[in-house]
Amino acid sequence: MSQAKDNPLLDTSKLPRFSAIRAEHVVPALSTVLRENREKLEELVNDEQIPTWDNLIRPLELMEERLDRVWSPVSHLNSVVNNPDLREAYNTCLADLSAYSTELGQNSRLYEAFVEIEKREGPKLDTARSKLLENSLRDFRLAGVHLDLEKKARFKKVQQDLAALAARFEENVLDATNAFQKHITDQGMLAGLPEPTVARAREAALKQGQEGWLLSLDYPNYHAVLSYADREELRREFYTAWATRASDQGPDAGRWDNSEVIEDTLRLRHEVAQLLDYPNYAALSLATKMAKSTEQVLEFLEDLARRSHDIARLQVQELETLAGHTLEAWDLMYFAEKLKRERFQISDEILKSYFPVEKVLDGIFEVAQRLYGIHLAPREGVETWHEDVRYIDVLDAKGAPRGGLFMDLYARKNKRGGAWMDDCINRNGMQKPVQHPVAHLVCNFNPPTESHPSLLTHDDVVTLFHEFGHTLHHLLTVVDVPGVAGIHGVPWDAVELPSQFMENFAWQEEALPLISSHFQTGEPLPIDLFERLKGSRQFMGAMHMLRQLEFALFDMRLHSEYEPSLGGRVLEVIEQVRSEVSVITPPAFNRFSHSFSHVFAGGYAAGYYSYKWAEVLAADAFSAFEEQGIFNPEVAERMRSRILSLGGSVDAMEAFIAFRGRAPSLEPLLRQTGIESKAAAA
Ligand SMILES: [Zn+2]
Incomplete structure (x- = not known):
């Protein structure tokens, strides 16, 4: 006791x-x-x-x-x-x-x-x-x-096997990634690479007592080589190693091959679905989601693909004009990066000075107040886990407490990377007094230094808005039952609606004076700089869209078309999807499926479409604000009362329709990504 x-x-x-x-x-x-x-x-x-x-x-x-x-x-x-x-x-x-x-x-x-x-x-x-x-x-x-006892036992066994297969898939990817190393002694080979990448490569070589530079295949290196390396042979080598990880192709062909893991996973997933009386695993996956059927998801993805295709084709042509030759898969990122620098001439370094973290936070709180009438007030003296952490009280328009939030913003050792929102306390209205919700908002921004405050890149600002959107979803709930309050019970393909919706405010001219102020001069971000930044948001939008659609279609078709007698048909399905949507055909050795961890080791099986699905909802929800003014009180009140405050207590599609007055439309996202307006002109 x-x-x-x-x-x-x-x-x-x-x-x-x-x-x-x-x-x-x-x-x-x-x-x-x-x-x-x-x-x-x-x-x-x-x-x-x-x-x-x-x-x-x-x-x-x-x-x-x-x-x-x-x-x-x-x-x-x-x-x-x-x-x-x-x-x-x-x-x-x-x-x-x-x-x-x-x-x-x-x-x-x-x-x-x-x-x-x-x-x-x-x-x-x-x-x-x-x-x-x-x-x-x-x-x-x-x-x-x-299920009867025998089937229950089989169900349990299959679930355990699937967990083991997911772990093995991830291990194979990790081992294959770690095994690759490129030793460079000719400095010319490094041409174009950013300074920090070269410095890290030098350090890695020194550590192993070697001459020159050692480049491993971690994502930052892969990304840097593909985007910046002037030598085509280096880009090709990295592309090949990356695209064949854990497969039967490439420099380590067959060594950590995930082919069998994929086959076994698909077979067992199908078996689970059948045990639970679903025709296939895609149908089982959709049982907990906003999308109603495989057909609906496929139509959704194919429609987006059709509408993006011509613009994407033009974007490839633009890059080919710049390159002066047809592009190989390993040329795409390189020439896209080059064109982007030429066209927009913006750099993180310049932008950062305008986004000191305190200004951005004040601005975000101000946006929340204008939209939803809530007041956010820091409270001193709350117990936390680190001195950098702050606690914020959330009060309603009348000053009554509505909840709170812990913010842990800076990167440090022993802290998981990335950014996220999590619940600390749920709203519980089944008891008196009501338990108010409390959120965790965690990021990994650069901490302040002695000479200047923490300065955020514009990507960081967007991230902060994103996580703050999740936070509002958690905090503005009025639902009494914790299991469906806030983000609880919200389907996977709808949960990113409030977060992606909030991102839009980081791209609005009207919000600029609220969120930006040069840390030395105090002036807001100049409008010409902002215009260029805004232009870069749509850069290569259609190509990026098609790439995501290719992944999503592959995932959905793989799981919905599975036939035990035919097996996974992984390569065949990829081939079919590509012939429908791709604008650049990757080389035959490409095995992206073998390192597609979202689908084979994460929670996105027959669910990768969720990213696009929620993006469509978020862009369409925001377009209601664009039509009436981004701080329009009636639209904001509708957003609060029909979507944010109801959490998982209502059907996600019905909630959306109640807010928007109609079913979701693809147009706002196509406009946001620069596909729609250009399509009309072309
Ligand atoms: Zn999110």
Whole structure:
């Protein structure tokens, strides 16, 4: 008892006590909550009463909520202040958590009680409760709760095998990437490469006691060589190594070949789908998404491809004119980069001076206030995990608390890279007083130095708007049931709508004075510089679009057309997709599928289209603001009340239509990427 009382993770009465949490608290805290939850679950399913929302689902939601309150600080700290002890404790708990969630998902008595509640109370429940019930019933079935014992066992085995295959796929990609090294002794070979790339290569050579330069195949090097190396042979060599990683082609052909892993993965995914009575894995994937059917997704992608094709063709011609010859796959990025520099003459270095982080933040808060009437106010003295972290209170127009947010903006050692938003505390309106939501907003910007504040590139500014969009989705929710409040329960292909929507404000002339101010002179970004920056947003837009569509179509067709007797037909499907959409045919040795981790080792199987899908929604939502003024209060209020505040409690398509007054349209994204207007002129 006393031990539990002293464990700061189990104190969920206020904000997490970040500075008191230690690695040794993790396993005991999680075991305590899981034990208590299991006991409570036993009680609930053994209860003689007729199951109801109030006597079964409500307590279950509160149990989940408590588990979340205890686990959220752990997974957060593991990402932002990682250390070996914490990592070990975290990994130990992952297995326990996964076992617990499988138990819940396959608990047939619990499932039957949910079915009973659906029958008796279904029509009487409010929107949020009924949505949670609907999602729960779906998730029970997707966990195989209804299968007989033999099939349940097979289901479990296949899931484990799939997890192992995903891990092997990723290992092969990693090993193949690490194995490649280019040793250079002729300095001329480095012509065009950026200074930091060359310096790193020199250092790498010195470390191994070698002459000259050593270039590994990590992404920054690959990107630098393909974009800047003047020597075609170097670009070709890197392209070949990169595009054949973990395959039967290229410099390490057959050594870490993922061909079989891909075949096995596709076969087992198909089997899982069939076990759950879906015709194929694509249909299973779409069961939890906003898109309704494979046909709808394919039509969506093919339509975008058709409309981008001619412009992309023109863009290739432009590059070929500059190059003076037909382009090979390894020439594309190089000549695109060259043309971009010629045309826009902007550099991160110049732009950065106009975006000191404090100014950008003030501007973003001001945008949020103008749109949604909320006020963001920093609060001193809140316990955090690092001195750079700040806490912001979110107040409504009347000054009443609505929630808060932790911001951890700067890169440092032992912090995961990239940028993200995560929930710290969910809104819970099932208890009084209401528990307000709290978010984590994490980035990896350059910290301030002695001579100047932290200066952001424009990409960084866009990132900050993006993550702030997720944050607003989490914080503006008014839904009482945590499981469908904020970002919870929002389908994968709709969850990027609020974030990509907010990115647009980083590209508006009207927002410039709010977010930019030269850190020495205080003047906002000059308009001619802004115009060039804006022009660069659409640069090679159609080609970029087609490339993403090629990936998405390949992924969707691979999973929807799978036939056990024919196998994966990976190369055949790629070939077909390319013949339909590509403007440059990659060489026959290209095996991008073999390192396509999003689809074979990540969560994007039959879901890669989600990126484009959400982009269309975001651009279309923003076009409503463009029509009426980007700070128009009525449009903003509609965005808040129909989309942001409802989170996962309503059908995502219905919510969009309620906001926009019609189904999503492709035009705004095509305009945003410079495809539409140019298409009309061409
Ligand atoms: Zn995002």
